[in-house]
Structure formats: C-alpha cells, structure tokens
Amino acid sequence: MTVTVNGLEEIKALAGRDLGPGEWLEITQERVNAFADATDDHQWIHVDPERAKDGPFGTTIAHGYLTLSLIIPLFSRLLEIKGVRMSINYGLDRVRFPSPVKVGSRIRLAGKVVSVEEVAGNGVQMVLDFTVEVEGSDKPACVARAIYRHYA
Numbered sequence: 001m002t003v004t005v006n007g008l009e010e011i012k013a014l015a016g017r018d019l020g021p022g023e024w025l026e027i028t029q030e031r032v033n034a035f036a037d038a039t040d041d042h043q044w045i046h047v048d049p050e051r052a053k054d055g056p057f058g059t060t061i062a063h064g065y066l067t068l069s070l071i072i073p074l075f076s077r078l079l080e081i082k083g084v085r086m087s088i089n090y091g092l093d094r095v096r097f098p099s100p101v102k103v104g105s106r107i108r109l110a111g112k113v114v115s116v117e118e119v120a121g122n123g124v125q126m127v128l129d130f131t132v133e134v135e136g137s138d139k140p141a142c143v144a145r146a147i148y149r150h151y152a
C-alpha cells in the first residue's frame, strides 16, 4: 500500500511510522548485466553464470550497489510525497549488505521513518531506516539509513 502525504506538516507527522513492506521484485540477470554495464563493474560473480555455478553462491549475485539503488524505485511505491517544491537525496549514514541477492531471487523493501526535523529554507529533513529483504533469507540483503530533504 502506498502512503501519500501532502506538504511539510504531513511529512512531519510521519515520524515513527513504518512503511511497507512493498511488493516483491525479481532480480534478473538482465538487470544485473545492465547495472554492470552502467557502472563498468563486470566481476564474474555478477555476470558469468557458468563460472558462478562453481563459486561460493552457486549462481550469480546482484551487485550490492544495485540492491542499494533499487531502494529508490521500491521506496517510491511505499511513499508518495506531494505538495513540495523539491526533494533531495542527501545521503546515507550506514549501509550493510548482510546477505547476498542471488539472481532469480526476489527482494522487497520496508522502511521506518526515524525522524523528521525542520531545516533552514522552509524544508524538513527526513531520516529513514530501510531494510531490503530477500525472499527465503532470515538476514536482509541490505540495511541502510537514508537522509532526504524536502522543501516547500
């Protein structure tokens, strides 16, 4: 279910709220290959299924940074923000990849809004803890604390 908020006051009211988990997304070899091309990172554990059969995971796995980047589209399905002039991705405080994402497996995103505080320039800073789950694994694929700013 997508939560929709309108304007800074409604964003502030999100503090402490859980978002998601959202829908599952399958990680395909095509997506991993496209990320490898975009970032010029063609390590065999990601793009060589034949060699990866004998590797530590028994198959190819997603780049950790691909899993991290997929937070952006998966988050857009959890929270829709209206009534702001501009939103900025300010950065990340902590990121870990506790569990590999095997190609062909599915991931989904959950988030918790840690805090929302006013910042200069008629804006708010929103801090979220994200968890990317991988289907069938106790350990998440990625945990990350992300910081956004929204300006009215």
Ligand SMILES: C/C=C/C(=O)SCCNC(=O)CCNC(=O)[C@H](O)C(C)(C)COP(=O)(O)OP(=O)(O)OC[C@H]1O[C@@H](n2cnc3c(N)ncnc32)[C@H](O)[C@@H]1OP(=O)(O)O
Pocket (backbone or CB within 6 Å): 061, 062, 063, 064, 065, 096, 097, 098, 099, 100, 101, 138, 139, 140, 143
């Ligand atoms: C060149 C690029 C290559 C790639 O892109 S490779 C693909 C991306 N990377 C991976 O797939 C790595 C997968 N991760 C692992 O295989 C393992 O991970 C490690 C072998 C790297 C380390 O394992 P262990 O020493 O047993 O540590 P832990 O239990 O996995 O914890 C690692 C950090 O993750 C946090 N963590 C674990 N489970 C959770 C959870 N359920 N919720 C929140 N955080 C969790 C922990 O606290 C810790 O963090 P703290 O480093 O700060 O101590």
